[in-house]
Amino acid sequence: MSPSPAAEARAADKRDAIMGAALSLFVERGFWGTAVPEIAERAGVGAGTIYRYFESKEALVNAIYRAEKLRFSKAVLDNFPPHANTREQFRVIWMRMAQFVEDNREGFVFLELHHHASYLDAQSIAVETRMTDVIVAVITAAQARRELKQGPPRLLVGLVMGAFIGITRNCLGPAPGTSAVPALSIEGGLTDGPRGSIDWAFAEQCTWEAIRA
Amino acid sequence: MSPSPAAEARAADKRDAIMGAALSLFVERGFWGTAVPEIAERAGVGAGTIYRYFESKEALVNAIYRAEKLRFSKAVLDNFPPHANTREQFRVIWMRMAQFVEDNREGFVFLELHHHASYLDAQSIAVETRMTDVIVAVITAAQARRELKQGPPRLLVGLVMGAFIGITRNCLGPAPGTSAVPALSIEGGLTDGPRGSIDWAFAEQCTWEAIRA
Amino acid sequence: MSPSPAAEARAADKRDAIMGAALSLFVERGFWGTAVPEIAERAGVGAGTIYRYFESKEALVNAIYRAEKLRFSKAVLDNFPPHANTREQFRVIWMRMAQFVEDNREGFVFLELHHHASYLDAQSIAVETRMTDVIVAVITAAQARRELKQGPPRLLVGLVMGAFIGITRNCLGPAPGTSAVPALSIEGGLTDGPRGSIDWAFAEQCTWEAIRA
Amino acid sequence: MSPSPAAEARAADKRDAIMGAALSLFVERGFWGTAVPEIAERAGVGAGTIYRYFESKEALVNAIYRAEKLRFSKAVLDNFPPHANTREQFRVIWMRMAQFVEDNREGFVFLELHHHASYLDAQSIAVETRMTDVIVAVITAAQARRELKQGPPRLLVGLVMGAFIGITRNCLGPAPGTSAVPALSIEGGLTDGPRGSIDWAFAEQCTWEAIRA
DNA sequence: TATGAATGAGTCTTCATTCAT
DNA sequence: TATGAATGAAGACTCATTCAT
Secondary structure, three states: OOOOHHHHHHHHHHHHHHHHHHHHHHHHHOOOOOOHHHHHHHHOOOHHHHHHHOOOHHHHHHHHHHHHHHHHHHHHHOOOOOOOOHHHHHHHHHHHHHHHHHHOHHHHHHHHHHOOOOOOOHHHHHOOHHHHHHHHHHHHHHHHOOOEOOOOHHHHHHHHHHHHHHHHHHHOOOOOOOOOOOOOOOOOOOOOOOOOOOOHHHHHHHHHHHHEO | OOOOHHHHHHHHHHHHHHHHHHHHHHHHHOOOOOOHHHHHHHHOOOHHHHHHHOOOHHHHHHHHHHHHHHHHHHHHHOOOOOOOOHHHHHHHHHHHHHHHHHHOHHHHHHHHHHOOOOOOOHHHHHOOHHHHHHHHHHHHHHHHOOOEOOOOHHHHHHHHHHHHHHHHHHHOOOOOOOOOOOOOOOOOOOOOOOOOOOOHHHHHHHHHHHHEO | OOOOHHHHHHHHHHHHHHHHHHHHHHHHHOOOOOOHHHHHHHHOOOHHHHHHHOOOHHHHHHHHHHHHHHHHHHHHHOOOOOOOOHHHHHHHHHHHHHHHHHHOHHHHHHHHHHOOOOOOOHHHHHOOHHHHHHHHHHHHHHHHOOOEOOOOHHHHHHHHHHHHHHHHHHHOOOOOOOOOOOOOOOOOOOOOOOOOOOOHHHHHHHHHHHHEO | OOOOHHHHHHHHHHHHHHHHHHHHHHHHHOOOOOOHHHHHHHHOOOHHHHHHHOOOHHHHHHHHHHHHHHHHHHHHHOOOOOOOOHHHHHHHHHHHHHHHHHHOHHHHHHHHHHOOOOOOOHHHHHOOHHHHHHHHHHHHHHHHOOOEOOOOHHHHHHHHHHHHHHHHHHHOOOOOOOOOOOOOOOOOOOOOOOOOOOOHHHHHHHHHHHHEO
């Protein structure tokens, strides 16, 4: 007897509850600072239940990583306009990333905090492929049209993504419930108005100027 | 009876060995993923010895953080040319940061990985102040002279530092002995030549164009 | 969902097993001489289990102390005859203490060994209050009636309790399973019959004569 | 070449310094609470030096125990009047013990705190013999003369010594530097004047009445 | 299927003891 | 002989994981 649709839905709910609880706890306290029973409690399930859905704590964090990465990449790339001009394509990517951050700051911070983590498995690291492929294609094409500077794509991508992340870190308050502190970010004493809102269009224009031909 | 110079040198050596071993392990496996006895083993000392030099594992990571931060800030700001024009000042900062990364990749990655860590104490966080102050002053002055875009300094700083970090992550291989994995970095399939060398002057020019007026 | 009665009973059993094992080990080897895993082993539980029932080793020893102190004080003072004459009251206290020692030698020795311990918390020290109050009242009243010597109550109490303890130590073998060694007790070669039984009535008469008017 | 007398004296000084430092630290913080290097520091010697005079920390505490026990027994028994009457002999013993406590409270407390300790070796436990023998002889002789009650000597000795200790604990403040708290001592709220001085003659009279025929 | 009490491996840290100087 | 830096075994405690219910 296969499980009823209702039962399946209940199971999916529980899985989601666990992932959601874990996501926010990992952002708040980090992977090592979060105990599995805490996740269970916040998710409203028993500690043992988590192991019915995930093989281990590491499997859980990898599942979240992959899910968020996918969500990010869908948010940015779905219905990407392949034939728009480069300026427009760049704006689309940038503003969609901005939208993603505004909608799901916790998820974005999670990706940021965990991308270098030793407990990510090979598969998690590989999830980026789709996004990568599209972007590389776009850049290469644009370079061929002499609309972008001719440097190594890897460098341009790093510059843009890094700039986006740096602006986010420096200008957005920490994700709610987090005490994360911006980075090498040379902040600390900056007092130019309250954090919390970013002029994304201005930021986009700046970054565009960095890479345009 | 004060200790002999030889004994002092030996102690300093040991302290350095411990900090060096800890630095590379923290970069490889993270703070929580690294056990104190592992550090001891890599440093070639007994586990207890670490506690003759550092009060606790946290004190150790903070000592490393402060040392690297200081080293970075000295490398970038010592003999900074206060009267050079903005273009030149930007180049100086950028190229010095590049030099620092080339000379001490592990230290740079360490700072990157740990700046938001919950185990950093107030003093560690305060070490950034000197750097911050100088940079804010430079930016504000340059904006007054209409040589930089008029956006919020926090945003410009985030953009520049983020770009620098993003380029580093994306174009440099992991620090030797490290398995650090690039970030939100959209890399993975990029095949534009081997990682490991960066055209820093090109990168500098790009980033300058992002912020110049 | 509240735990089933059976589960509660099992938990109480486990708690008791831990306290019992700890009590006898503390008596045998002292608080500092006893390792937590030893307690666990003797109690037949895992080492971690102890921490489900007691916050720390100190919390455990305090729980035992309070439990034994309470038991002692109940054994001595419950249904104390407030209107009996002093001679009779003294006999009641003495013989009840004797009964307690005969029934629960380990507990008595534990109290003896731990009453001055630095790891006892304020609450543990406060448990003595009830007993204290009653006894002070009894002594003061008896002195007013000229049935006891007129010296400081503190001295009389110390004399009586000390005598009781000294007799116990000197005449009772060590608690079963214990290697406790008698004190300043000037024993060693005494050969007046086997240890292990005390003529409590005789001892009581002696001690009474020490304090009666 | 045998060591010069001066060297021997220096060695003896050092040994004494170590034992003195250890004695007071053991009384203050207990055996387990005292670290060997602390003893060394208070004694003004290097940590390693202690091991030139004592095989181990246990050997040290046993040496102190034996020394204090011997000192106590000499203080009480040297020039004991074998032919005085029982009343007088009792007074002598009692007042000499009192004198010892007044002169050397730390030593007395040390003996009290350590007599039941698991780290005392057989030899330490055996040191009591001399005192024991004399006292047993005295008691037996006195009982034969019908000057003492006819109970078991062990009981009478326990009563007397216990009473002495109980009075000491209850009426003397803790040894200077100690936080030792009186025992099963039913104290706590007693307010009959400040602690710190004992009417030893009164106490002696009380205790005598407990055992006289 | 879901639970959470129980577990014990592994953590950081202390400290008695050694030994090169 | 005296030292004190170095050691590593052992301690208290945490927490990912299991399994009886």
